[in-house]
Amino acid sequence: MSKKNEYNTIEKLAIIQELKAGQSSRMEVAKIHNISVTTLVKWRHRYELYGIEGLEHKNFKNIFWPASKSGPKRGGLPLLFS
Template sequence: MSKRSKYTLEEKYKILMDYKNGVGSIQEICIKYKISTSTFHEWRYKYEKHGMDGLEESRKYKKYSKELKERALQDYLSGKYSQME
């Protein structure tokens, strides 16, 4: 399981807005806030898809059945969906 984010909803939003407002490149912003570029892209994707709700930290860990995981893997391998989707 992944660890919980040390960034609040507001901090994630500020980081994304810094980039949007031209404060720096993705690389520069990631260095400044000590996050990986993959984390930045994940937050950006979630924000674009779900707005502020996408940046909200889940309050509990989710459990998925083996069958659901296998179907998700098959969908990904078929090329129909991306890893994020």
């Protein structure tokens, strides 16, 4: 999508719950909220892994992959435990 939207944590959660309700496809939900399907899937994935904190506006490369300045290398796993 060409327009960049900023959604807060509660709005992201509401969108994910709309998707989970199963009444609309990923594409339909994304189109309604003017976001890409990729963004929608990322939000859902982060919510499933990290809960509500996963939806907060943060730089995920620096939070979940602290050992690397530029994020994980291809095929790398996030560093969750020290």
